[in-house]
Amino acid sequence: MAREEIHASSGRPTGESLTSNPPTERRNSFLWGTATSSHQIEGGNDKNDWWAWELEGNIEGGARSGQATDHWNRFREDIRLAHELGLNSYRFSLEWSRVEPQEGQWDSGAFEWYEELLNECEKYSLTPMLTLHHFTSPKWFADAGGFTWPGSARRFAEYTKKVAQRLGSRVPLWCTFNEPMVMITGGYLGKFMPPAKFWPEGASLACRNILKSHVRAYEILKQEIQRPVEVGIAHNLLDFMPDRYWHPMELVITQVLHRFYNRSWLDAVTGRKQNFGVPGLVPKPRPVMDALKRKTVDFIGVNYYTKAYVKWRSRDAAEGVSSDFPIGLAFSRRHEAVSDVGWAVHPQGLKKILKFVSGYGLPIYITENGIADRSDSLRKEYLSSHLAATAEAIQEGMDIRGYYYWSLMDNFEWVKGFGPRFGLYSVDYDTFDRQLRDSGTYLSQLIRAHRDGNVWKAPRSELL
Numbered sequence: 486m487a488r489e490e491i492h493a494s495s496g497r498p499t500g501e502s503l504t505s506n507p508p509t510e511r512r513n514s515f516l517w518g519t520a521t522s523s524h525q526i527e528g529g530n531d532k533n534d535w536w537a538w539e540l541e542g543n544i545e546g547g548a549r550s551g552q553a554t555d556h557w558n559r560f561r562e563d564i565r566l567a568h569e570l571g572l573n574s575y576r577f578s579l580e581w582s583r584v585e586p587q588e589g590q591w592d593s594g595a596f597e598w599y600e601e602l603l604n605e606c607e608k609y610s611l612t613p614m615l616t617l618h619h620f621t622s623p624k625w626f627a628d629a630g631g632f633t634w635p636g637s638a639r640r641f642a643e644y645t646k647k648v649a650q651r652l653g654s655r656v657p658l659w660c661t662f663n664e665p666m667v668m669i670t671g672g673y674l675g676k677f678m679p680p681a682k683f684w685p686e687g688a689s690l691a692c693r694n695i696l697k698s699h700v701r702a703y704e705i706l707k708q709e710i711q712r713p714v715e716v717g718i719a720h721n722l723l724d725f726m727p728d729r730y731w732h733p734m735e736l737v738i739t740q741v742l743h744r745f746y747n748r749s750w751l752d753a754v755t756g757r758k759q760n761f762g763v764p765g766l767v768p769k770p771r772p773v774m775d776a777l778k779r780k781t782v783d784f785i786g787v788n789y790y791t792k793a794y795v796k797w798r799s800r801d802a803a804e805g806v807s808s809d810f811p812i813g814l815a816f817s818r819r820h821e822a823v824s825d826v827g828w829a830v831h832p833q834g835l836k837k838i839l840k841f842v843s844g845y846g847l848p849i850y851i852t853e854n855g856i857a858d859r860s861d862s863l864r865k866e867y868l869s870s871h872l873a874a875t876a877e878a879i880q881e882g883m884d885i886r887g888y889y890y891w892s893l894m895d896n897f898e899w900v901k902g903f904g905p906r907f908g909l910y911s912v913d914y915d916t917f918d919r920q921l922r923d924s925g926t927y928l929s930q931l932i933r934a935h936r937d938g939n940v941w942k943a944p945r946s947e948l949l
C-alpha cells in the first residue's frame with residue numbers, strides 16, 4: 486500500500502496538519518529527527534530528583550549533570566545544527582521541575598524559554614515532538630513518593646494541563662512518558678535510577694500510577710488543544726533471548742521478561758489488558774479502569790537500541806542490574822560488535838521489534854535509536870543497518886512514520902555520566918563547542934537522498 490493510502494485509510498491527520506506553519510508540500514512527509522531530553526542537555530536543572538541523586542555521588546566517576554551541554558544558553562545554535570543536518574522534526578522533553586519548581590508554583594519564564602525553543606523549531610520547519618516526562622521529576626514530587634504516591638496522577642494531570650494551555654497550539658506530536666519501564670525497573674528493581682530501591686511493590690504501584698497519569702494526560706491534551714494532535718508514548722523495547730537456547734528456565738524467563746518489559750505497557754495503552762505483574766517478583770497492581778477496552782495512544786514510539794541475553798541466576802549480571810534481581814541480563818556477548826557501553830549492534834532486533842509492535846495496528850515512530858561511539862567508527866554502519874531494517878519493515882507494509890536518532894549531540898547519559906558519546910555532533914565539555922561527526926554528515930546525506938523537493942521520504946533500502 487502506498488503511504489498516501491495508509492494515511493488516508495487510517496483517518497489520521499495528514500502531515501500537512503501536523504506542522505505549525507505547514508507548507509502544503511510537506512503532506513505525508515516521513516519525519517526525520519533527532520531526540521534529546523531536558524536533563525541530559527539543558528544544564529542547571531537543580532530542582533529535580535536526578536540532581537539530588539547526583540549530589541549523593543551515584544553517577545559513575547562522581548559526575549554531575551551541572552551545565553550538561555549548556556543547551557539552555559545555546560538552544561538557538563542547537564536547533565540550527567539540527568536543521569543543517571537536513572532534518573524536519575525534533576523530539577525534546579519539557580523539564581517539569583523548571584515549569585513547576587514548587588508544588589502549584591508555575592514559572593512563566595521557563596515556559597517562555599520553551600516558547601522560544603518552539604519558535605526556533607518553527608523558523609527551521611522542524612515539526613516538534615514534545616515529551617512531557619523523560620525520567621526526571623520535580624524534587625517536591627519525588628519527595629512525596631514520585632509515581633508511588635497516590636496523588637501522583639492528579640499532579641501530573643495539572644502539569645499536563647498547564648503545558649497544553651501554554652504550548653499546546655504549537656505542538657502536533659506528544660509523548661506523555663519516555664520509557665516507563667526503564668524508569669520503573671531502574672527506580673524500583675535495578676537501582677540505576679532514583680529512588681534506587683529494590684522495592685517490587687513500588688514497581689507495581691508506579692506501573693499503575695504512571696498508566697493513570699498517562700491516560701489523564703491523553704485526555705487533557707485532546708481536550709485542551711484546539712487542533713489535531715497525536716499522542717503516544719516512547720517505549721523502550723529489547724530483543725530478549727535466552728543465553729542458552731536449551732535452558733528451560735532461561736526460555737521461560739525470556740518470555741516473562743518480554744511480556745513484562747516489552748508487552749505489558751503496550752497492552753495497557755491499547756486497552757487490551759493490564760499485565761504488569763511478574764510472578765514471584767512484582768505483584769500485579771489493581772487495574773486502571775479508565776484504560777480498559779480503549780486506546781489511549783494514537784501512535785507507538787519505539788525506542789530501540791539492542792538485545793538482552795537472559796541468564797538464570799547468573800553471577801555476572803550486566804551493569805545496572807542489581808544482585809537483588811534474581812535474573813542476569815547481558816547486552817552483548819564476546820566477539821559481537823558493541824557500542825562503548827557494551828550494547829550489541831543488532832539491527833535484526835529492530836526489524837523483529839517493529840513487527841511485534843505493528844501487531845497493535847497503530848502508526849509507529851522510531852522515537853530513539855542510536856549508539857555510544859566516541860571514535861565514530863561504528864555509527865555509520867549502525868545507522869545504515871538500522872535504517873535498512875526500517876526500510877524493509879516499511880516495504881513489508883508496516884506503518885512507520887518517522888525515525889529519530891538518539892542523539893543530536895553528546896550529552897549526560899544518566900548513571901553513566903558524560904562518558905558515553907551518542908551524538909551526531911560531539912561536545913567539548915570545556916568549551917561547549919559542537920563538532921559534526923562524519924556519521925552526522927553521512928546521515929544528512931542519506932536524508933537528502935530521501936528528499937524530493939520539500940517532501941522527506943521514508944528510507945528505501947536500495948539507497949542505503
Ligand code: FCB
Nearest residue numbers: 522663664667721891898
Ligand atoms: C534511552 C533514554 C535516553 C538515552 C538513551 C541512550 O533509554 O531514553 O534518555 O539515555 O537511552
